[in-house]
Amino acid sequence: MEKLIITVALTGNVPTKKNNANLPVTPEEIALDVKACADAGASLFHVHARDSEEKPSLDQSIFKKIVRNIKKVAPDVIIQLSTGARAGKDWENRATPVRLLPEMASFTTGSNNLPGIVYENSPQFIEFLAGVFMATGVKPEIEIFETGMINNALHLKKKGFFDFPLHFDFVLGAPGSMPGTVKNLLFLSEGIPSDSTWTVAGIGRAEIPLATAAIVMGGHVRIGLEDNLYMPDESLASNVKLVEKIMTIAKEVGREVASPDEARSILGILPGNKNRILETIH
Numbered sequence: 001m002e003k004l005i006i007t008v009a010l011t012g013n014v015p016t017k018k019n020n021a022n023l024p025v026t027p028e029e030i031a032l033d034v035k036a037c038a039d040a041g042a043s044l045f046h047v048h049a050r051d052s053e054e055k056p057s058l059d060q061s062i063f064k065k066i067v068r069n070i071k072k073v074a075p076d077v078i079i080q081l082s083t084g085a086r087a088g089k090d091w092e093n094r095a096t097p098v099r100l101l102p103e104m105a106s107f108t109t110g111s112n113n114l115p116g117i118v119y120e121n122s123p124q125f126i127e128f129l130a131g132v133f134m135a136t137g138v139k140p141e142i143e144i145f146e147t148g149m150i151n152n153a154l155h156l157k158k159k160g161f162f163d164f165p166l167h168f169d170f171v172l173g174a175p176g177s178m179p180g181t182v183k184n185l186l187f188l189s190e191g192i193p194s195d196s197t198w199t200v201a202g203i204g205r206a207e208i209p210l211a212t213a214a215i216v217m218g219g220h221v222r223i224g225l226e227d228n229l230y231m232p233d234e235s236l237a238s239n240v241k242l243v244e245k246i247m248t249i250a251k252e253v254g255r256e257v258a259s260p261d262e263a264r265s266i267l268g269i270l271p272g273n274k275n276r277i278l279e280t281i282h
């Protein structure tokens, strides 16, 4: 089995410090949390920006501050910026995180309901964003909330947007979308091309059980306070505690964990892309 890539979704758009004081929000807090999680065994970091009132933001200057701070304390990790819609619907703004040239960015290939909103990704927007990924060479993590989103991604590949194996993240258990069951995880993971890689983001209580299933199935895992605020024993989680939990489970079942460079090679990220982002953030 391939080594296990542990992704941490540190902050997200929704939770606040009122929900869990361990949530990293400022660029400084996010960077410190990245460092602690990297030391504990995580290699990939899914990053959202928040403004000074903790609200979701697509402000370039905040992303730049976050990246600069992360690079100072954890220069080797893979940074994946979010293109999610809670911070604004403007197409160009949503493409901003990709244009900053991180090694990866998230890319949702369809629309679905999420708590309080329609997570809207029209066919036209999806093609626009795929074009930005293609032009920049940033590796997309394709976020799958519903089955049809896999077909949409494969259709883009057929149209020539992506000429490399795709990497999928199955987001399961979000209210309004596919439930967080092992049956759904099995169904989705069997529905992607065999050269693809996949990870799972279980939402809420589904996080650790689905991560455990992925570890034994040969997939990868995404955990973190964006998706879930609690440990299995119902105590408040922190990103580091969640990484440590995954490390323990992986060790118990004999799955080795990937370093950032090993994760790059599993995901097919070009080594030359590692520090391109620094050229855009001065």
Ligand code: ZN
Binding pocket: 009, 012, 013, 046, 048, 082, 084, 226
């Ligand atoms: Zn996110």
